[in-house]
Amino acid sequence: MEFDLLNEPVMQVFLYAALTAVTTGLGAIPFFFIKDISPSLLGKSNAAASGLMLAASFSLIWEGYNVGEWMTISGMLTGVVLVVLANRWMEGRSDVKVTDLVGGKRKQMLMFLGIMTVHSFAEGVSVGVSFANTMEFGIFIAIAIAVHNIPEGLAISLVMVPQGTSPLKAVWWSIFSSLPQPLMAIPAFLFVEVFKQYLPFGLGLAAGAMIWMVFADLIPQALEKCEPKKIGLWVTLAILAMSAFQILISY
Numbered sequence: 079m080e081f082d083l084l085n086e087p088v089m090q091v092f093l094y095a096a097l098t099a100v101t102t103g104l105g106a107i108p109f110f111f112i113k114d115i116s117p118s119l120l121g122k123s124n125a126a127a128s129g130l131m132l133a134a135s136f137s138l139i140w141e142g143y144n145v146g147e148w149m150t151i152s153g154m155l156t157g158v159v160l161v162v163l164a165n166r167w168m169e170g171r172s173d174v175k176v177t178d179l180v181g182g183k184r185k186q187m188l189m190f191l192g193i194m195t196v197h198s199f200a201e202g203v204s205v206g207v208s209f210a211n212t213m214e215f216g217i218f219i220a221i222a223i224a225v226h227n228i229p230e231g232l233a234i235s236l237v238m239v240p241q242g243t244s245p246l247k248a249v250w251w252s253i254f255s256s257l258p259q260p261l262m263a264i265p266a267f268l269f270v271e272v273f274k275q276y277l278p279f280g281l282g283l284a285a286g287a288m289i290w291m292v293f294a295d296l297i298p299q300a301l302e303k304c305e306p307k308k309i310g311l312w313v314t315l316a317i318l319a320m321s322a323f324q325i326l327i328s329y
C-alpha cells in the first residue's frame with residue numbers, strides 16, 4: 079500500500095487550518111488601494127474595527143454556550159482580568175519598541191494583536207475538534223473560519239494602517255494573528271476529548287478581552303477623531319455587515 083502524506087487525516091487538518099491563517103491576510107488588501115489616510119478615516123476605521131470585534135465576540139460566546147455555559151462565563155472573566163493586567167503592565171513600561179516591530183506608533187496595537195492572536199488559539203481548537211467529529215464537518219468549519227478571518231484581518235488592518243503600518247506588514251501581522259489556528263488544530267484533532275472540555279473557556283476568554291479592548295481603547299480613540307454620531311453609524315454598520323456575512327457563510 080502506498081503512503082500518501084497529503085491524504086493523511088492529520089495532514090489534511092493542518093492544510094485546511096493553514097488555509098484559515100492565509101485568508102486573514104486578505105483583509106489588508108483594501109489598504110493597498112487607499113493612498114491617504116485622513117484623521118476622520120482613522121476614527122471611522124476604529125469604529126468599524128470595534129463593530130467587527132463586538133460581533134465576533136458575541137459569536138464566540140454563543141459558540142461557547144453550545145458546549146458549556148459557565149465555562150464560557152469563567153473564560154470571559156479571566157479574559158477581562160488578563161487584559162486589564164496586561165494593559166497596566168504595558169503602560170508602566172517605556173522600553174516597548176512598537177514602531178520597530180509593527181511600524182505604528184501606539185503600544186496598544188501590540189495588545190490588540192495579542193488579543194486577536196489569543197482568540198485564534200480557541201478557533202484553532204474548534205477546527206481540530208470539528209475534524210475529529212467527521213472530516214466533512216471539519217472541512218466545513220475550516221472554510222467557515224477561513225472566510226470569517228477575512229473581516230478580522232480587515233479589523234487588524236483598520237487599526238494598524240492608519241497608525242503608520244504599511245499594508246504589506248498588515249498582511250503579515252494579520253496572517254501571524256491566525257497562525258495558532260494550524261498549530262492548535264492538530265493537537266485538538268488528536269486529543270479531542272481533552273481539548274473539547276476547555277474550548278468554551280478559551281472562546282469566553284477571547285471574547286472578554288476583545289470587548290474590553292473595544293471600549294477601553296478603540297472607541298475612545300475614535301472619539302478623538304470623529305463625531306459620536308458617525309462612530310455610532312460605523313459601529314452599527316460593521317456589526318450589521320459581520321452578522322449578514324455570518325448568516326451567508328452558515329448556509
Ligand SMILES: [Zn+2]
Nearest residue numbers: 134197201230
Ligand atoms: Zn475569529
